Amino acid sequence: DLQLSSRVQAIKPSPTLAVTNKAAELRAAGQDIIGLGAGEPDFDTPEHIKQAAIEAIKSGQTKYTAVDGTPALKKAIIAKFKRDNGLEYEANQILVSSGGKQSFFNLALATLNAGDEAIIPAPYWVSYPDMVLVAEGKPVIIETGADTRFKITAEQLEGAITERTRLFVINSPSNPSGMAYTMEELKAIAEVLKKHPNIMIATDDMYEPILWTGQPFCNILNACPELYDRTFVLNGVSKAYSMTGWRIGYAAGPAKIIGAMKKIQSQSTSNPCSISQAAAQAALDGPQECVGEMVKAFEKRHDWLVAALNKLPGVECLKGDGTFYVFPSFQAAIDATEGVSNDVEFAEKLLSEAGVALVPGSAFGCPGHMRLSFATSMDNLEKAIERLQKALG
Ligand code: PLP
Numbered sequence: 001d002l003q004l005s006s007r008v009q010a011i012k013p014s015p016t017l018a019v020t021n022k023a024a025e026l027r028a029a030g031q032d033i034i035g036l037g038a039g040e041p042d043f044d045t046p047e048h049i050k051q052a053a054i055e056a057i058k059s060g061q062t063k064y065t066a067v068d069g070t071p072a073l074k075k076a077i078i079a080k081f082k083r084d085n086g087l088e089y090e091a092n093q094i095l096v097s098s099g100g101k102q103s104f105f106n107l108a109l110a111t112l113n114a115g116d117e118a119i120i121p122a123p124y125w126v127s128y129p130d131m132v133l134v135a136e137g138k139p140v141i142i143e144t145g146a147d148t149r150f151k152i153t154a155e156q157l158e159g160a161i162t163e164r165t166r167l168f169v170i171n172s173p174s175n176p177s178g179m180a181y182t183m184e185e186l187k188a189i190a191e192v193l194k195k196h197p198n199i200m201i202a203t204d205d206m207y208e209p210i211l212w213t214g215q216p217f218c219n220i221l222n223a224c225p226e227l228y229d230r231t232f233v234l235n236g237v238s239k240a241y242s243m244t245g246w247r248i249g250y251a252a253g254p255a256k257i258i259g260a261m262k263k264i265q266s267q268s269t270s271n272p273c274s275i276s277q278a279a280a281q282a283a284l285d286g287p288q289e290c291v292g293e294m295v296k297a298f299e300k301r302h303d304w305l306v307a308a309l310n311k312l313p314g315v316e317c318l319k320g321d322g323t324f325y326v327f328p329s330f331q332a333a334i335d336a337t338e339g340v341s342n343d344v345e346f347a348e349k350l351l352s353e354a355g356v357a358l359v360p361g362s363a364f365g366c367p368g369h370m371r372l373s374f375a376t377s378m379d380n381l382e383k384a385i386e387r388l389q390k391a392l393g
Contacts, residue, residue: 011133016126019037020037020357023351033351034355034357036372036380036384037373040238046241048287049243049282049283050279052282053275053276056277063274064271065271067270068095069250069271070096070277070278070281073284076284077250080284084217086222087221087252093253093258095250095251096250096272096280098269100235102249103249104128104202104204104234107202107257108135113137115136116137116138117139118166119140119142120139121169121170122364122366124364124365125171128169149179150179150366166198167199167200167201167202169204170201170219173323174323175207176371177320178302179318180321182215182218183223189223190226193227200257201230202231203220205235206239207239208240230254234249235250236248236249243280246280248273248277295322301374302326302374305374306318306319309328309385312333313332314330314336315329316328324374325371326372327364328370330361330369330370334346337349342367342368343368347359347360347370353391354387354388354390359371
């Protein structure tokens with residue numbers, strides 16, 4: 001009998017990728033499926049970024065690079081942090097990885113021992129708890145709901161901290177809720193963290209520019225610079241520049257842990273793709289108008305979609321602050337449907353009977369809800385709403 005490690009048995013495959021795959025399967029079998037499950041922008045990567053990659057190939061940048069990223073890209077990242085976030089870093093505080101996913105994976109492996117607790121607010125990005133489990137840590141989930149716009153309070157954080165807490169993860173704007181923490185909310189959370197110097201903090205800023213609150217983006221370090229020596233800022237080019245396939249993410253933080261993360265990466269994947277690094281450098285150093293144009297399109301779709309969802313029976317949707325997701329409650333619709341008892345079954349029903357692919361809230365630790373991605377055309381969104389109307393009506 002082939003034996004599996006307990007590590008791999010503790011985790012599940014990414015449920016968001018599973019929905020996307022299931023939708024692709026049904027489509028391949030000839031069914032007409034509208035996919036609202038995707039976690040990636042529908043726009044093409046901007047032309048000047050692609051050109052930089054083509055140039056990199058032509059000029060022979062096709063070999064191993066430094067494990068932690070090329071000096072040129074690290075320079076661009078350092079400049080980005082200074083320009084956009086008012087944060088100062090040295091080169092040994094930066095690690096470039098094959099996507100934001102690998103950044104968090106490295107961080108979990110570098111900081112957690114068996115049984116160490118990582119506090120994760122729900123609804124969460126699906127990968128945090130499983131990556132903590134791979135590191136043999138213990139995910140401690142703080143539940144939230146629409147009443148707090150899916151954000152934790154300082155009191156909730158205080159209540160979740162124990163002697164074993166090593167890591168606190170915060171993601172704003174959030175996948176899947178689309179909500180962003182305000183400066184005041186972050187300050188209140190930081191007050192709690194200040195009392196617990198052994199806790200490290202990961203702020204996942206992957207959706208930084210996709211924001212329409214009218215307020216500038218801020219993270220926990222902007223709210224509380226005192227936390228600098230134990231905070232990791234995770235970011236990347238995947239969502240902001242529509243570069244999900246290029247696989248470039250980066251982390252900034254205390255040199256000691258960044259060095260440990262680099263060691264892990266040196267024994268797993270080595271450097272991220274050399275050509276993608278050249279493209280990411282062009283993205284960060286180049287003109288930023290392309291980002292604004294995508295954000296404008298996302299905001300327009302968001303406004304339309306939230307209004308349309310709120311007209312559906314049994315569906316309630318808050319306006320989000322950013323990202324390309326909305327996270328409505330379908331609880332009343334689920335309760336009103338015979339033969340269906342939860343969001344997972346309801347999502348399956350919508351996929352097979354209405355041909356609309358959504359991700360059930362349970363995947364994000366928040367049952368009764370659905371995540372809809374509006375990283376798709378208005379045409380598709382209109383069709384999806386029509387189908388949902390029929391299915392729910
Ligand atoms: N962080 C969040 C909150 C995300 O939603 C994602 C992607 O879905 C990532 C990180 C990882 O992005 P990638 O590994 O594609 O760069």
